[in-house]
Amino acid sequence: MTEQQILDLLSELSLEEKIGEMTQLSPDFLGAAQSVDLTGPMKELNVRPEDLPLVGTTLNAFGAEKLIAMQKKHIAEHPHHIPLIFMADVIHGRRTIFPVPLAMACSFDPALQREANAVAARESAVEGIHVTFSPMADLVRDPRWGRVMESPGEDPLLAARMTAAAVEGYQGEDLKAPDRIASCFKHFGGYGASEGGRDYNTVDISDGTLREFYLSGYKAAADAGAAMAMTSFNTIDRIPATANKKLFRRILRDEWGFEGVAITDFDATGELIAHGLAADGREAARYSLEAGVDIEMMSTHYLNNLKSLVESGEIDMALIDEAVLRILRLKNRLGLFENPFKGADPEHEDEVCLSEGHLEAARRIAVRCAVLLKNENHALPLKKDAKVGLAGPFAESAGVLGGWAFAPSNSSASLLNGLKACGIEPVLAMTEELKPMQRGFFDVSDQTAELSKLADCDVVIAAVGEHSEDTGESASKTILRLTPNQEKMLQKLKEMGKTVVAVVFSGRPLEIKPVLPYCDAVVQAWFLGLQSGAALADILCGKENPSGRLAISFPQTVGQIPVYYNHMNTGRPLVGKPHRFVSCYLDCPNEPLYPFGYGLSYSDFHYSALSVRKGSGDALLDVSVTVENASDIPGRETVQLYIRDLAASVVRPVQELKDFVQVDLAPHEKRTVSFTLTKESLSFWNNEASVFEPGEFEIMAGHSSAEVMRQKVTL
Ligand code: BGC
Numbered sequence: 001m002t003e004q005q006i007l008d009l010l011s012e013l014s015l016e017e018k019i020g021e022m023t024q025l026s027p028d029f030l031g032a033a034q035s036v037d038l039t040g041p042m043k044e045l046n047v048r049p050e051d052l053p054l055v056g057t058t059l060n061a062f063g064a065e066k067l068i069a070m071q072k073k074h075i076a077e078h079p080h081h082i083p084l085i086f087m088a089d090v091i092h093g094r095r096t097i098f099p100v101p102l103a104m105a106c107s108f109d110p111a112l113q114r115e116a117n118a119v120a121a122r123e124s125a126v127e128g129i130h131v132t133f134s135p136m137a138d139l140v141r142d143p144r145w146g147r148v149m150e151s152p153g154e155d156p157l158l159a160a161r162m163t164a165a166a167v168e169g170y171q172g173e174d175l176k177a178p179d180r181i182a183s184c185f186k187h188f189g190g191y192g193a194s195e196g197g198r199d200y201n202t203v204d205i206s207d208g209t210l211r212e213f214y215l216s217g218y219k220a221a222a223d224a225g226a227a228m229a230m231t232s233f234n235t236i237d238r239i240p241a242t243a244n245k246k247l248f249r250r251i252l253r254d255e256w257g258f259e260g261v262a263i264t265d266f267d268a269t270g271e272l273i274a275h276g277l278a279a280d281g282r283e284a285a286r287y288s289l290e291a292g293v294d295i296e297m298m299s300t301h302y303l304n305n306l307k308s309l310v311e312s313g314e315i316d317m318a319l320i321d322e323a324v325l326r327i328l329r330l331k332n333r334l335g336l337f338e339n340p341f342k343g344a345d346p347e348h349e350d351e352v353c354l355s356e357g358h359l360e361a362a363r364r365i366a367v368r369c370a371v372l373l374k375n376e377n378h379a380l381p382l383k384k385d386a387k388v389g390l391a392g393p394f395a396e397s398a399g400v401l402g403g404w405a406f407a408p409s410n411s412s413a414s415l416l417n418g419l420k421a422c423g424i425e426p427v428l429a430m431t432e433e434l435k436p437m438q439r440g441f442f443d444v445s446d447q448t449a450e451l452s453k454l455a456d457c458d459v460v461i462a463a464v465g466e467h468s469e470d471t472g473e474s475a476s477k478t479i480l481r482l483t484p485n486q487e488k489m490l491q492k493l494k495e496m497g498k499t500v501v502a503v504v505f506s507g508r509p510l511e512i513k514p515v516l517p518y519c520d521a522v523v524q525a526w527f528l529g530l531q532s533g534a535a536l537a538d539i540l541c542g543k544e545n546p547s548g549r550l551a552i553s554f555p556q557t558v559g560q561i562p563v564y565y566n567h568m569n570t571g572r573p574l575v576g577k578p579h580r581f582v583s584c585y586l587d588c589p590n591e592p593l594y595p596f597g598y599g600l601s602y603s604d605f606h607y608s609a610l611s612v613r614k615g616s617g618d619a620l621l622d623v624s625v626t627v628e629n630a631s632d633i634p635g636r637e638t639v640q641l642y643i644r645d646l647a648a649s650v651v652r653p654v655q656e657l658k659d660f661v662q663v664d665l666a667p668h669e670k671r672t673v674s675f676t677l678t679k680e681s682l683s684f685w686n687n688e689a690s691v692f693e694p695g696e697f698e699i700m701a702g703h704s705s706a707e708v709m710r711q712k713v714t715l
Contacts, residue, residue: 001337006328009080010321017079018324019306020054024087024263024297027061030070045300053077056327057085057295059133062406064346067128071340083340085331087184090132091150091404092116094123096358096530100402100471100507101136101162103369103526105152105551106599108638108660110165112365117169119358122179126352128344130334131182133230135166137217138187140552141562144197146475149403149507149527151192153551154564154596156216157657163217167224175227176335178343185221187232187265189247190214194234197561198476203234208650210236211685213566215251222258227330231264231293233271240275242268243287253292261326263295264288270299281305286315294323359531366528366535371548372521372600373512379499379520381542381602382424382459389457389498390416390426391489392464393434393444394505394525402507402527403472410530415463415503418533422541426461429453430489436469443483448492459499461540462490462519468527471507480511480558487515494518503536509554513593524548542602547636547662549599549704553592560588565596565705566653597657597704603635603665609672610709612699620715621677625701629665638662639673642700642708643682648693650686655705675701682715 001009013021029042029052053074061067067086075081092098098116099107107113117134124132136150139159152159163185170183190210194201205214222229229252231242241247242264252258269288270281278284285301286309296302309315335342345352372380382388394400396416398409411417419426429450435441454460464486470477481487493500494517502519504510507527516522523546528535538544555563570583578584609626627637641659645652659675677699683692694715702708 001332006325006332010325010328013080013324015307015310015320017054018320019302020051021056021082021324021327022295022306022320023055023300023303024057024059024295025055026298027058027070030055030058030074046304047300051303056082057087059087059297060089061086062088062127062129064126064128064344064349068341068344068346071128075340083331083336085130085334085336086128087131087133088124088129089134089404089406090120090124090129090181091134091136092402093120093362093405093529094127095353095407096123096362097401097405097407098362099366099369099528100149100526102149102151102153102507102551103528105158105162106371106526106548107365107368108158108549109368109662110161112368113162113165114169115361116365117166118172119361121170121172121181123353123358124181125179125343126345126349128341129181130336130342131184131228132170133184133186134170135163135183135185135221136187137163137185137221138192138232139214139217140192141564142197143480143508143552143555144476144478144558144561145192145194146199146471146477146507147192147473148552149471152217154553155551155566155657156213158551159217160220164220164224167221167226171225171227175333182227182330182334183221184228184230184263185218185226186230187241188218188229188252189232189241190236191232191234191241199474200233203236205236208685208687219256222252222256226260227333228261228263229258231262231268233265233268235275240268240272240277242293243272243277243291245291248292259326261295261330262293264293264297266297267299269296269301282309285309289315289319289323294326362529363531363534366531367538367544369526369528369548370536370539370546371524371550372546373524373594374516374519374522375600376520379459379501380540382540386458387456388419388424388426389454389460390419390428390463391430391451391454391460391493392462392486393432394463394465394503395428395431397433397463399433399468400505400527400532401529402468405529413530413532415461415533415536418535418537419540421534422537422543424537424541427454427457434467434483436467438469438475443485446485446488448485448489451489451492451496454493454498455496457498459501460493462493462500462502463505464490464502465505465525466507466510468507478558480508482510482512482515490515490518501540509552511555511558513556545602545633545635546599547601547638549597549638550594551596553596554594556588556593560585560592563592566656568651569654591706595704595706597638597640598706599704601635601637603629603631603633605635605637605703606630607702607709610701610711612711612713615676618678619676620679620682621699621713622674623677623699623701624672624674625709626670626672627663627665628670629667632667634664634666636662636664637703640702640704640708641675642705643677644698644700645682645684645693646696646698648684648695650684652684655700657705
């Protein structure tokens with residue numbers, strides 16, 4: 001349709017039709033249109049049978065045949081035959097499940113995120129899905145928050161690059177393409193800063209911190225052309241995001257020029273009442289609409305109140321028209337007026353999903369997301385002739401896909417199966433699976449007596465961690481240690497004199513310091529998806545060389561949280577040993593256990609020859625550093641560039657990541673890597689605007705935020 005045809009259509013719609021477009025209900029409601037259930041959820045939400053054919057979008061319906069049938073029925077019943085949009089939570093793959101987003105960020109490779117999401121788009125589109133509620137761009141410094149596993153980590157630059165790539169991967173060049181879907185970034189904004197890491201909790205951060213750190217991922221998504229934005233559940237500076245004019249009208253629309261559709265999170269308009277902002281549903285609807293939120297997800301305050309708010313003159317019809325225009329434009333961008341079924345193809349659905357190529361990509365990508373945290377005495381890779389034991393609750397577990405995987409668990413994903421495929425037949429002991437805390441289970445039973453079965457083993461792989469249901473939404477925790485019987489198992493294995501290789505499955509950094517003395521090697525496995533076992537086995541056997549880097553710092557103890565690398569300095573910084581009246585803890589170092597950017601390899605990388613020179617044109621500084629693979633094993637290194645602005649009109653972080661590059665180095669190969677720093681990359685938010693202030697800078701390049709070469713320069 002042309003823009004004029006869209007405008008004509010808008011002008012023909014009744015107010016009821018417009019409000020229907022602005023309402024999102026689950027497919028259960030849409031299926032119920034024939035046999036109206038007036039006692040169940042319809043009554044609760046006060047939905048009348050005549051409202052249902054007007055509802056403009058739905059969420060989390062899957063399967064091409066079902067979606068085609070729903071669409072046909074909807075178009076037939078809608079007075080103007082406007083098609084539905086099918087939205088869904090496709091977070092890390094639709095049927096080919098990829099690593100969880102936090103793990104993806106640890107690849108430090110946006111191209112992999114783009115590739116994974118293009119696969120997810122293809123598999124979703126063939127089922128008839130049009131929009132995914134992804135990427136989650138919430139920056140996080142607090143691993144107590146369960147949703148950290150859905151996030152790109154603690155750094156604004158990495159978050160921006162991964163988020164932009166995520167959007168590009170889903171959307172491609174043209175949303176009309178049969179194998180592409182639209183992307184809805186979320187949760188705008190600042191959701192990752194929930195106080196105490198407790199989900200849905202208050203967020204109270206300064207404007208400077210919001211702009212410099214927390215907004216970065218969302219802005220990158222908007223700049224990459226994301227079609228939609230979702231609100232978050234939290235308040236921010238005392239105004240819930242779903243009613244926050246500063247966020248949605250000023251920053252998103254006016255400053256960033258976002259023209260896409262804004263949707264609430266699940267029932268977030270209704271939550272304005274619980275927050276204590278709106279007195280009732282009518283006021284809640286007004287607040288959300290005035291903030292610029294176009295669609296209400298799974299609550300009906302728009303549906304039940306907008307008509308009377310317009311009729312009483314309390315809200316201007318223009319607010320409704322602008323929202324509906326944006327929704328119609330999105331339907332048009334998706335090509336739904338010409339082809340309401342888009343890519344839905346029941347005949348080829350099973351052929352497209354889980355294809356060999358998709359599984360190969362999932363395996364290759366999973367390998368890149370695991371992070372080797374410790375490897376003493378070359379415990380890894382496993383020696384060819386070693387007798388291997390396998391213990392722990394994740395040894396045989398298929399529950400390694402990670403949250404939001406709407407796919408059946410698949411035993412081929414387990415570590416045991418991965419090892420077997422690599423030709424290793426491990427001796428098993430103490431493999432009882434962990435059950436979720438969410439359902440009242442807190443530990444595995446103490447089967448350490450069984451470990452004697454491993455007496456003959458040279459090395460034991462201990463597959464430990466947290467249940468994947470205890471990560472993600474509504475999965476905040478205050479204790480991040482492994483369960484007592486898992487810790488006991490590791491201790492016992494060490495006491496038996498085994499070489500212990502811990503493989504840690506988790507959606508967040510766990511507090512693993514207490515067990516480090518028992519582990520010779522530690523692989524942070526996250527939840528790597530359908531090819532988890534295969535990818536981990538490849539790393540453990542040495543077929544693949546680990547290259548993942550931490551996208552978030554690992555705390556020494558929960559009491560240190562938030563601990564993140566790009567913090568400000570204090571007026572009393574700790575230099576040397578802790579002593580009184582400086583900023584430190586009496587019982588714990590200031591530094592994290594493992595810092596941002598950290599990760600080991602089977603190769604050794606040496607840095608030399610950091611050079612910082614004034615540039616020309618846009619380039620204020622040309623930086624180069626030489627990296628050498630000082631080992632006999634080919635490996636991939638992530639060269640990281642950081643800066644510190646030593647004095648500025650607002651205090652600057654002690655380190656800021658400004659760029660990173662990955663290089664594949666053959667044994668003993670040396671490469672010089674170059675970076676450019678521009679005025680823009682050295683600018684910061686001074687509480688009024690983004691500015692560049694000349695002066696002294698420290699330039700750092702190296703292997704992680706804590707292992708860098710440094711040089712000062714004055715601009
Ligand atoms: C979550 C969103 C999700 C939505 C729809 C909410 O509870 O916060 O991230 O997209 O549900 O399923």
